[in-house]
Amino acid sequence: MLFPLTTKDFLDRAVEVYADRVAIIDEPDQPAASWGEITYAELGRRARSQAATLDEMGVPVGGRVAIVSQNSARFFCTLFGVSGWGRVTVPINYRLTATEIRYIVEHSDAEVLLIDPELRQLADTIPCKRIFVFGEDDEKIWASDAEPAPWVGDESATATINYTSGTTAQPKGVQLTHRNLWLHAVLFGWQASVNDRDVYLHTIQAFHGHGWGHPYAATNMGALHIMMRRIDGREILSRIEKYGVTYLCAAPAVVTSILDAARTWGGTPPGRGRVRIIVAGAPPATRIIERIRDELGWEFLQMYGQTETTAMLTLNRMRAEWDHLDPSEQARLLGRAGAPALGVRLRINDDGEVLAQSNHNLLGYWKNPEATAAATADNWLRTGDGGRYEGGYLTISDRKKDMIITGGENVSSIDVENALKSHPAVRDVAVIGIPDDKWGELVTALVVLDEGAVATREDLVEHCRPRLAGYKCPKRIEFRDELPRTVTGKLQKFKLRKEFWSALERQVN
Known part of the structure; x- marks a missing residue:
């Protein structure tokens, strides 16, 4: 038997196994009315309604739906309501200028544009066939009581197009397939020990490589999702304390803000012995790793990857062989990019550039065959990063791309x-x-x-x-x-x- 791997699988399992469990606690402080707490059964119902509404609009399978928003339950639902029934999600960095956003909407040929209420002015400057504002137009986005048209499923079909800043004047649209997203989420969830007792804090914006795959990985296991709209170190600690958060992801700048907030917390920072934090975006300094483990008492994991690799290529996590080492040496070892994930192959070419193969590397760059051919020549992805690969561990030492x-x-x-x-x-x-x-x-x-x-x-x-x-x-x-x-x-x-x-x-x- 052979069944296609699709992003809808993650939601389907959660609805089947964890229907009555709270899936999401929405961001309370946002310009649109918060969705509050919704169960996995309700999340599934809203995703189906969104898909049926797109049916009624005539958006075909493969049609693009762009979204410009900060983290919210609405954004989270859209990840499933769009690609789960064969259409393509185009998440856009809300921090870009109107000109940059317009380029992406036009380049992706998006038929629908979904906008955060704080960005409603984009509706006046960006041409798109259909434009809706979250909160204000909810009755139009989640309008249908009908069942969406069934989609047979094609794991080789593009599920998302994530635009990434590059060394050229215009960003490139990274096409990720259902197979890419499925395999990556399962792999990352396994290596990060995601389980059905987890409470996941969304400190990575969903436009960043689909939130590094954790909207899918945590959903599959019935974890509780805590939405966070704006990133602030003290607020992160507050939500960890309030909701019993067990894991989160963060760029090094976010880690610094958490550590700064912890110094003025007024007691032991929350999460000691419970929280694990996955850091990526740039290699953190060894002293930052030491502070996470010592001052916060959190487990530190480091991930290395790119949008083009659906995120994770390598993961570095404490291992038994290092238990006898002193904390400084442990932190030094954890400062490497990590060991290749299952199915990932790495090598360093003669120019010192890291090359990678995996089952979750991109399908290609949207409408850019020349860039696709250059990045994937000989079936190896050119990461643009320089590094060393020794003893099963990758260390990033330089950036080849400008x-x-x-x-x-x-x-x-x-x-x-x-x-x-x-x-x-x-x-x-x-x-x-x-x-x-x-x-x-x-x-x-x-x-x-x-x-x-x-x-x-x-x-x-x-x-x-x-x-x-x-x-x-x-x-x-x-x-x-x-x-x-x-x-x-x-x-x-x-x-x-x-x-x-x-x-x-x-x-x-």
């Missing part, structure tokens, strides 16, 4: 450079990431002004604001007389980076 990762967000230096170059006073500019304790990397612009031109750091940042998402705007600007270039005019960023990174062993932070 990419900055700040607070877990990818920032294309080219995007920032183009924004700055549009200022009339700027003659030349190079944007790099420099090490920063809070953000991992700080978006830094090295600027050469035209002779006789005048512009302050504040002028240049204000010039960038309407052109870039806030997290992409340079946080530090230095003025230079010239920038190093080759005889052919190519910018030598490695020379610029050296003055900031030379004291560190790794060229990522």
